[in-house]
Amino acid sequence: MIDPEIAAAVDLTLPPVLPSNLAVVRAGGRVVTDAELARGGxxxxxxxxxxxxxxxVLRPAGASGPPVLHLHGGGMVAGTRRTDLHVLAEWVTELGVVLVSPEYRLAPEHPHPAPVRDCFTVLEWMARNGFGSPVVAGTSAGGGLAAAVTLMARDLGGPAVRGQLLMCPMLDDRCDTPSSHEFPDGNTWVRASNITGWTALLGDARGGPDVSPYAAPARATDLSGLPPAYVDVGSADLFRDEAVDYAVRTWRVGGDAELHVWPGGCHGFDQLVPEAALSKRARAARMAWLGRVLYR
Incomplete structure (x- = not known):
């Protein structure tokens, strides 16, 4: 069940994202204004x-602090470098971070590995240009990309990543967990939308035996040697089970993971309804972890 305060504020009757309406979905995305980014100067x-x-690149107006590489959401098929920043700019004001948000290429025009290659390219660019070691963060598809970029950095011997902040992450192309079947409708991201996104990224390979963990991080067989992870997801999110499993498998190999499952949270609840009580709790817990990892 979705938290009543959130359910009252979002449209849970929107049609799923399909190849036939993808242009409409992209055109209808929320436009974050310059004024929202500036936060009063x-x-x-x-x-x-x-x-x-x-x-x-967002910076505090005063002294700059440590970096965050933020990868936007949009199901691999939508979104821009401004997506979600109306809320996440608070990391800049509250924690003093320098936030870098890429415009990675989108599927289906640019299938795997284009999106993750773009994101890794930005990580390398940050390393060469004096930003320091970032926390790699992302929401939904961006959460999956953040996990993938972190895996790539481990496997390729760098650049260094300080932590991975995975918000309602899109991790598993197989779409076979119980929660992935739980929401055929009545949610902000439903099963048909999920299949659209993964199929756009992977084509006929989706769900098959040969999908790379850099496309779908749930496919990774080894989660050891990774930087600290923060994983959060709503209990009413079809990504719930894959997100929980990713944290559990991190613990099993001795890794550092903090997991939150927010009761009544639908997909993306904290950015869709940022003033809801549940959203404020989720954002505060996330910011506390981010501060610990960046400044410890």
Missing amino acids: AVTFAESDADGVPVL
Whole structure:
């Protein structure tokens, strides 16, 4: 069941994301304004080019602190470098972070490995340009990409990653967990939308035996040697079970993971309804972890 305060504030009757309506979905995305980014002058921001990948860089108006590489959501098929930043800019004002948000290429026009390659390119660009070791963060599809980029950094011997912040992450192309079947409708991201996103990214390979963990991190057989992870998801999110499993498998190999399952949270609840009581609790817990990892 979805938290009543959140359910009253979001439209749970929207049609699923399908190939036939993808252009409409993209055009209807929330546009984060310059004023929202600036937060009354507390944040400065600028566009940049990270070796061919457009990025938006947000900095505190005062002294700059440690970096966060943020990868936006959108089911692998939608979203921009401004997506979700109307809320996440608070990391800049509250924690002093420098936030880098890439415009990675989208499926189906650019299937795997294009999106994760773009994100890893930005990580390498940050390492070469004096940003320091970031926490890699992401929401939904961006959460899956954040996990994938962290796996790539481990397997390729760098660049260094300080932590991974996985918010309602999209991790498993097989779509076979109980929660992935639990929401055929009446939610902000439903089963048909999920299949659309994964099929756009992987084509006929989706669900098959040969999918790379850099496309679907749930496919990784070894989660050892990774930086600390923060994994959170709502109890009413079809990604619930794959997110929980990722944290559990991290613990099993001695890894560091903090897991939160927010009761009544639908997919993306804290960014869709940021002033809801549940959203404030989720954001506060996330920011506390981020502060510990960045400043310890």
